Amino acid sequence: MNAFTFERLSRPTEAASAVAARPGAMFLAGGTTLVDLMKVDVLTPDTVVDVRHLGLSSIDVSDRAITVGAAVTNSQLAWHPAVRDRFPVLSQAILSGATTQIRNMATVAGNILQRTRCSYFRDVHASCNRRQPGSGCDALDGFNRGHAVLGVSDHCIATHPSDMCVAMAVLDAEVHTVRADGTTRSIPFGEFHKAPGDTPHVEVALAHGELITHVVIPHLAAARRSHYLKVRDRASYEFALASAAVVLDLDGDTIRDARLGLGGVATKPWRAVEAEQILMGHKATDDAFRDAAEIALAGAVARDHNHFKIELAKRTIVRAFATARDANL
Numbered sequence: 001m002n003a004f005t006f007e008r009l010s011r012p013t014e015a016a017s018a019v020a021a022r023p024g025a026m027f028l029a030g031g032t033t034l035v036d037l038m039k040v041d042v043l044t045p046d047t048v049v050d051v052r053h054l055g056l057s058s059i060d061v062s063d064r065a066i067t068v069g070a071a072v073t074n075s076q077l078a079w080h081p082a083v084r085d086r087f088p089v090l091s092q093a094i095l096s097g098a099t100t101q102i103r104n105m106a107t108v109a110g111n112i113l114q115r116t117r118c119s120y121f122r123d124v125h126a127s128c129n130r131r132q133p134g135s136g137c138d139a140l141d142g143f144n145r146g147h148a149v150l151g152v153s154d155h156c157i158a159t160h161p162s163d164m165c166v167a168m169a170v171l172d173a174e175v176h177t178v179r180a181d182g183t184t185r186s187i188p189f190g191e192f193h194k195a196p197g198d199t200p201h202v203e204v205a206l207a208h209g210e211l212i213t214h215v216v217i218p219h220l221a222a223a224r225r226s227h228y229l230k231v232r233d234r235a236s237y238e239f240a241l242a243s244a245a246v247v248l249d250l251d252g253d254t255i256r257d258a259r260l261g262l263g264g265v266a267t268k269p270w271r272a273v274e275a276e277q278i279l280m281g282h283k284a285t286d287d288a289f290r291d292a293a294e295i296a297l298a299g300a301v302a303r304d305h306n307h308f309k310i311e312l313a314k315r316t317i318v319r320a321f322a323t324a325r326d327a328n329l
């Protein structure tokens with residue numbers, strides 16, 4: 001691991017200025033992604049700026065929204081009574097990730113900005129356009145069983161690994177930031193992460209030194225009937241092969257509104273909008289959910305080892321919607 005300078009500041013704009021001033025500086029939150037990647041030389045910051053003492057650790061609940069500070073831990077958010085009550089899908093998504101110990105360290109902003117688990121990205125001896133633009137992609141014809149089938153390009157098929165982000169995508173969360181000059185902005189969740197296209201190294205909508213301050217999750221009455229289903233190789237401490245975050249708004253047995261997000265199968269937290277639309281006005285049957293699943297995966301492109309993910313994702317969608325439908329509220 002390279003030597004680096006550690007800085008701790010007390011105001012968000014000070015932290016943003018400290019990182020913006022140095023091309024080699026990065027923010028450090030819980031360190032569960034960053035320090036891991038520093039140990040294997042994938043990330044080599046010369047300075048890390050601690051963001052856990054900037055007054056960004058509160059969860060504020062109002063009738064209109066839940067506002068979550070960037071440094072709130074994944075555990076605090078998942079177990080918050082208002083989150084468990086209003087947004088079961090978010091609580092379930094977070095609790096399906098990693099381990100208790102990691103969730104106690106990991107923060108909301110860090111989770112949003114976690115990097116792919118693609119083994120070629122994490123191996124500095126492999127070719128990876130995301131890590132080193134223009135170097136190629138060893139995953140395309142390599143061992144790609146865990147890789148994405150949605151949002152892929154000829155330059156990158158790395159899966160976005162977050163569970164929490166899939167739930168935030170269906171809840172239409174907004175990411176709020178501050179820059180070194182004190183200007184702030186709000187980025188809709190769907191615009192925050194970028195599909196790889198020709199520029200896989202451009203992963204998110206942030207500028208260097210732009211600090212996430214908080215995330216706003218708008219109130220959505222229908223989200224009480226929501227569910228996160230994660231399918232993986234083992235029951236704990238494992239990333240998704242396929243996951244579905246669903247919200248179902250029912251009028252009797254008719255679907256008034258539906259939301260669907262996918263994880264484990266896409267290059268960014270995935271929102272299947274066309275699949276959502278086809279459900280509206282239909283009876284909430286398994287057949288209708290299967291029709292939506294077919295649409296959600298219609299654009300899937302598989303490689304040698306990940307064909308199975310397409311059918312797996314469809315079945316995950318059907319089961320997630322059926323579970324939400326059958327919930328006794």
Ligand SMILES: Cc1cc2nc3c(=O)[nH]c(=O)nc-3n(C[C@H](O)[C@H](O)[C@H](O)COP(=O)(O)OP(=O)(O)OC[C@H]3O[C@@H](n4cnc5c(N)ncnc54)[C@H](O)[C@@H]3O)c2cc1C
Nearest residue numbers: 029030031032033034097098106107110111113162163212
């Ligand atoms: C063994 C293991 C298993 C895991 N399993 C899962 C899983 O199943 N599901 C899942 O979703 N996740 C999983 N994770 C990922 C974990 O959730 C993330 O590592 C964690 O959420 C990152 O948060 P952090 O606070 O530790 O971020 P850090 O590692 O501190 O930072 C991550 C990135 O975010 C940036 N950053 C942090 N805060 C800010 C801010 N306020 N503004 C701007 N940039 C910021 C940092 O510069 C860095 O680039 C796993 C991790 C490990 C190590």
